[in-house]
Amino acid sequence: MSSPRKPREAATTRAAQALETRRRILAAAADLFAEHEYGDVQVGEIAARAGVAHGLPFHYFGSKHNLYLQVMHETAEQMRVSFTPSDDANPGSQLRAALAAHLRYLAHHRGLARRLILGGRATDPAAREVFEAARWDALKAAAQFLGLDAENAALKLMGRAAVAALDEATVQWLDSEHDFTVEVMVEALLQLIVSAVRSASVIDPTIETSAALDLLVDSAAQPARSQDQPVEP
Known part of the structure; x- marks a missing residue:
């Protein structure tokens, strides 16, 4: 017994x-x-x-609202984890890997991405605050990859613009009838980031962006896989 x-x-x-x-x-x-x-x-x-x-x-x-906010927190944390740097010593490769992990996460959670992550940020002030914090964490991580000052006003402005552009491009990718691969999308998103960094230096010419742009351009120059391959999970 x-x-x-x-x-x-x-x-x-x-x-x-x-x-x-x-x-x-x-x-x-x-x-x-x-x-x-x-x-x-x-x-x-x-x-x-x-x-x-x-x-x-x-x-x-x-309450239902508290449960909804907790879902938001959990989703934002999962996205933050997907943007965690790899052990690769090369900052450009780290940024590429982070973007690829982020896209794969969204591709695996399409319904959640469309409604909560990419489409639902503004529907609830508290929920928007959660995702605004997550976006700022992503911007700071990207700046760290590139050796840039995340607190610089011009970089903040263009960084937020770049995030909005990346969000919209990702929405279009998720809904696209074309089979653009994760690798091809990473190349395209890197070009958006390059444009944002260059635009920030127009606003504030004192920003030293040459090293960051070298990392981005060198990283973006790596060959992408053929875009006729299906989207990888």
Whole structure:
């Protein structure tokens, strides 16, 4: 006859079960918010898709809005991780790898990308704040790759413009009938970044951009794969 579990073991089991329930609720909510407008999603639908009792989303998150914001936070964190530098010592290669990882993440989460990441930032002020913070983190990471001052006003201005252009290009890529590969898109996005850096130096001629542009141009000069290959996951 097996002995009863110790209180600490029982508490650990309960904590693990609670963590799994919370994860399932978040995953179900992310799917539904990606598929439908916020106002059209009911908490009961989230609970049903997660396979949990109706009241558990409220128990863990307090309200539908709090759950929605948590989905935003989780998604922004996943995007931040996708933009984490690789161990490659070459900054240009790091930026290329970060862009490729970012595009692959979005290609794997198309519904979420269109509605939450690329299309839904302005629908909720708190949600927009989450994604604005994520965008600024991405800009700072890119500046770090290139040895640029992320706090420079001209670089901030053109960096934000570049992010908007990259977002729009990515939306068009996700919806495109053409099979542009991740590699081809990275080449195109690098050219947008090159233009942004050059434009910043027009606004503020004191910025030293030659080293960054050399890294970008050298990186963008690497041959891309044929664009008739299918989009890689």
